[in-house]
Amino acid sequence: MTILLAPDKFKGSLDATNVCQALKESLLESGKNLHIISVPMADGGEGTCDMLTEFSTGKKIELPVLDPFFRSIKGMYGISGDGKTAFIEMAVASGLQLLRPEERDALLGTTYGTGQLISDALDRGVSSIILGVGGSGTNDAGIGMGEALGARFFDSSGRQLKPIGKNLKAIHSIDLENLHPAIKQTSFTAICDVSNPFYGFEGAAYVFGPQKGASPQDVQFLDDGLRNFAEVVKRQYGVEINFPGAGAGGGLGGGAQLFFNIHFRSGIEFITEFIGLEELVKQSDLVISGEGKMDEQTLSGKVVKGVADLSRKHDKPLIVIVGRNELAAAKTALLGVSRVVTLIDGETVEEEAFRNTYELIKKRLRDEVIPFFL
Numbered sequence: 001m002t003i004l005l006a007p008d009k010f011k012g013s014l015d016a017t018n019v020c021q022a023l024k025e026s027l028l029e030s031g032k033n034l035h036i037i038s039v040p041m042a043d044g045g046e047g048t049c050d051m052l053t054e055f056s057t058g059k060k061i062e063l064p065v066l067d068p069f070f071r072s073i074k075g076m077y078g079i080s081g082d083g084k085t086a087f088i089e090m091a092v093a094s095g096l097q098l099l100r101p102e103e104r105d106a107l108l109g110t111t112y113g114t115g116q117l118i119s120d121a122l123d124r125g126v127s128s129i130i131l132g133v134g135g136s137g138t139n140d141a142g143i144g145m146g147e148a149l150g151a152r153f154f155d156s157s158g159r160q161l162k163p164i165g166k167n168l169k170a171i172h173s174i175d176l177e178n179l180h181p182a183i184k185q186t187s188f189t190a191i192c193d194v195s196n197p198f199y200g201f202e203g204a205a206y207v208f209g210p211q212k213g214a215s216p217q218d219v220q221f222l223d224d225g226l227r228n229f230a231e232v233v234k235r236q237y238g239v240e241i242n243f244p245g246a247g248a249g250g251g252l253g254g255g256a257q258l259f260f261n262i263h264f265r266s267g268i269e270f271i272t273e274f275i276g277l278e279e280l281v282k283q284s285d286l287v288i289s290g291e292g293k294m295d296e297q298t299l300s301g302k303v304v305k306g307v308a309d310l311s312r313k314h315d316k317p318l319i320v321i322v323g324r325n326e327l328a329a330a331k332t333a334l335l336g337v338s339r340v341v342t343l344i345d346g347e348t349v350e351e352e353a354f355r356n357t358y359e360l361i362k363k364r365l366r367d368e369v370i371p372f373f374l
Contacts, residue, residue: 001374002035003027004280007290008303009047010323013357016040016047017054023288023321026362030370037280041289041303044191044267046097048132049087053078055275056085063120065093065113068137069105073098077117085128086121090114090249091135094144096212099137104213106205106222107166109138111252115148122149122182130270131256133192133249137212139165139205139222141198141229142255149259150178165250168225171232179259188260191267193301196247198254199226204247212250226251233258268306281310286373290321290361294340298327305335312336319369321361323353341368 007019014022020038027034039055042048053060058080065075078087091097093113096104121129138144143153144163153161156172197203205214205222214222229251230241239257245264246254256262272278281287289307291298298304304320311318317338324344325332332340343353343360353360 001033001286002037002284004284004287005036005038006041006277006280006287006303006307007321008041008043010290010292010357012292013323013354016042016051018358019290019361022358022361023365026365027370029366030374032374034374037284039275039277039280041307042267042271043301043303043306044132044193044271045134046089046091048191048267048271049078049089049130052087052130052271052274053080057081058087061120061124063116065116066110067098067113068094068109069103070110070112073113075113075117077121079121079124079126083124084126085130086124086126087130088114088117088121089132089135090252091132093117094138095135096137097135104137106139106209106212106214106250107218108164109212109250110140110144110164111136111138111142111250112144112148112163114252115145118145119149119180122180122186125182126186128187128189131188131190131262133190133253133256134194136249136252138252139209139212139214139250141165141168141204141226141251142249142253142259143168143229145252146255146259149180149183151176151259152178165222165225168229169221171229174232174236176237176259183260188256188262189270190245190248190253190256190262190264191270192245192248192253192264193267194248195244197244198230198242198246198251199223202247204251207247208250226254230254266301268301268303272306272310277307278310281307281316282314284316286319287311287316288319288321288369292323293326294320294322294324294332295326299331308335308337317373319373321364323357324350338373339369341365
């Protein structure tokens with residue numbers, strides 16, 4: 001019997017690799033004759049580039065970069081085993097998780113560090129870059145990233161502007177003459193699971209600005225800045241950067257369209273294609289996936305939804321193990337899941353589920369899956 005393990009991380013308690021390991025241990029302890037395929041998954045968010053690097057038998061590159069407030073931190077990205085593709089997450093250098101809640105400030109944040117990661121990858125001669133766009137603590141439209149790669153931004157008097165969100169409104173002209181020369185020979189793909197436009201009430205500032213420390217007045221100011229930047233880009237370069245997805249990463253999606261002519265892909269779609277997940281599902285007799293919490297967000301491009309779609313397409317039974325299930329039974333049924341197993345139940349409270357995730361996954365599999373499906 002062939003069993004495919006394709007879970008996401010249990011956020012805050014266990015990464016996807018260890019979720020796979022817990023599942024595998026429990027299955028092997030059953031003593032049954034099993035062929036187990038482990039594929040730790042991600043959906044384009046945190047952990048995606050680690051997963052892609054590992055899957056491509058690549059290596060990690062470490063280098064000093066600047067965080068959203070220009071402070072030096074350790075940055076990291078991955079390069080595939082063949083050296084041709086770099087996997088970069090903007091959140092590593094420009095992420096909200098780098099900031100304490102009280103220091104979040106969308107007006108002063110920059111994506112300069114993300115540009116440093118990209119520049120280093122270009123210096124190493126990669127031919128393609130996969131950029132995870134999400135989890136940002138910034139709202140600078142990617143101009144910090146652009147400056148790290150050679151772009152310059154000026155006000156109406158010709159004064160060069162610092163690449164932060166606050167200065168978007170003052171940009172009058174953009175100089176791309178000194179962009180990193182390897183950009184033209186490199187393909188860029190953004191992994192992005194939001195469809196927000198660059199500006200407007202559904203744009204980067206209004207939707208994501210408040211969580212980055214922006215007050216209502218700041219949000220309006222930043223949105224005006226995004227509109228101004230888009231107008232300057234259109235006037236100077238004829239590039240339209242207000243499109244679905246451009247608001248991702250605090251507007252970095254729109255800026256990337258100017259600097260790289262980047263191609264946008266759904267995270268889970270890109271990943272399933274990259275690792276050949278459909279073929280693995282077809283080869284399997286049983287599929288097991290999982291995540292920390294199954295809820296409405298699960299239905300919009302998360303790992304479990306992607307695995308469920310393929311399992312249903314090829315008529316494979318799917319077991320989903322989650323910390324907590326908040327999805328209505330009718331919607332769970334629509335996913336085509338054979339059984340949902342939860343760590344939190346009448347005997348196990350949330351605190352224990354977070355503290356003892358590994359062993360609880362093994363126990364639930366042993367008690368609620370193996371006797372019925374193997």
